[in-house]
Amino acid sequence: MAIKFGRPIEMRDAPRRQTALASTPLDLIIRPRRNRKAEWTRRLVRENVLTTDDLIWPLFVVDGTNTRTPVASMPGVDRLTVDQAVRDAERAMKLNIPCIALFPYTEPSLRDETGSEALNPNNLVCQSVRAIKKEFPEIGLLCDVALDPFTSHGHDGLIEDGRILNDETVAVLVQQALVQAEAGCDVIAPSDMMDGRIGAIREALDDNGFVDVQIMSYAAKYASAFYGPFRDAIGSAKTLTGDKRTYQMDSANSDEALREVELDIAEGADMVMVKPGMPYLDIVRRVKDTFAMPTFVYQVSGEYAMIAGAANNGWIDGERAMMESLLGFKRAGADGILTYFAPKAAEKLKAEG
Numbered sequence: 001m002a003i004k005f006g007r008p009i010e011m012r013d014a015p016r017r018q019t020a021l022a023s024t025p026l027d028l029i030i031r032p033r034r035n036r037k038a039e040w041t042r043r044l045v046r047e048n049v050l051t052t053d054d055l056i057w058p059l060f061v062v063d064g065t066n067t068r069t070p071v072a073s074m075p076g077v078d079r080l081t082v083d084q085a086v087r088d089a090e091r092a093m094k095l096n097i098p099c100i101a102l103f104p105y106t107e108p109s110l111r112d113e114t115g116s117e118a119l120n121p122n123n124l125v126c127q128s129v130r131a132i133k134k135e136f137p138e139i140g141l142l143c144d145v146a147l148d149p150f151t152s153h154g155h156d157g158l159i160e161d162g163r164i165l166n167d168e169t170v171a172v173l174v175q176q177a178l179v180q181a182e183a184g185c186d187v188i189a190p191s192d193m194m195d196g197r198i199g200a201i202r203e204a205l206d207d208n209g210f211v212d213v214q215i216m217s218y219a220a221k222y223a224s225a226f227y228g229p230f231r232d233a234i235g236s237a238k239t240l241t242g243d244k245r246t247y248q249m250d251s252a253n254s255d256e257a258l259r260e261v262e263l264d265i266a267e268g269a270d271m272v273m274v275k276p277g278m279p280y281l282d283i284v285r286r287v288k289d290t291f292a293m294p295t296f297v298y299q300v301s302g303e304y305a306m307i308a309g310a311a312n313n314g315w316i317d318g319e320r321a322m323m324e325s326l327l328g329f330k331r332a333g334a335d336g337i338l339t340y341f342a343p344k345a346a347e348k349l350k351a352e353g
């Protein structure tokens, strides 16, 4: 619809109610709507933008060849065999997406009490890193550090008598980080929420010649219902015993997030992350304002599922909801977003020029 001076042209000659015509104009000096009267001025006064540079694309990898298996609770997201992950890396390159995050679906027969597959230099994550780096050395690769894709109980750490052990877990996470760095990972991203893991991992990376490997800390990670579909995707939903509330944060807390972030920065984190995204935009803002660090946010699986699911039902305009949710993260202060929408959003941004 063509708009001229705030009024759709089609409405110029529409019959008007007498009362409206007769009413005295309001004596307003300031009319905020003036800046919104046409697309060119809305563009001109726009405060925040989303670009492809803001996107990190999480991929799920699974054993096998030439297969893509849909994740039921994440419409449009597949588990990929390593060769297919390389194809998606190519898609990311073409779309100018700077970074990919890798998550494995580990065969149940390879899962055990201590998550030992995490330390296998030839596990799915390491295989994927090598395969992608071989074809596309320029793309950034981020690897999650935590034991949950590898443990039979689905927890991020080692368990004794039902307790998640902190220091013992950190020792294993350090080894996991080294295995991934050795494979060629660019960014180590500890998502486990053990205390002290950032410092321990930084020291080990430096001692082993990986001074340039970055750490993106899942610094303020909340115990959230929104991780449900992710646990489907990596196959830990059915096996997870209990919940993660002794290590992930209480969603009622905000000051605590600042203390967590402060510690991780002091221990050597290069970038920090808040997770989940949409219910925690206030945390993103506080973290960015307080520390002025590269601040990332994870639009997690449940957030993706809500938008994709509602869109598939015709209840919302999926594309617009996607872009609005991503821009919301930018407005809250995020420098970048981990999102399953990354390729779709990048395609839309590219089409818009």
Ligand SMILES: NCc1[nH]cc(CCC(=O)O)c1CC(=O)O
Pocket: 144, 146, 148, 156, 191, 192, 226, 227, 228, 229, 230, 231, 244, 299, 300, 301, 302
């Ligand atoms: N520690 C593993 C991990 N890394 C990223 C996510 C969630 C990502 C998502 O929901 O998209 C989780 C799940 C969890 O902590 O249970």
Ligand SMILES: [Mg+2]
Pocket: 193, 194, 195, 196, 219, 260, 263, 264
């Ligand atoms: Mg912490």
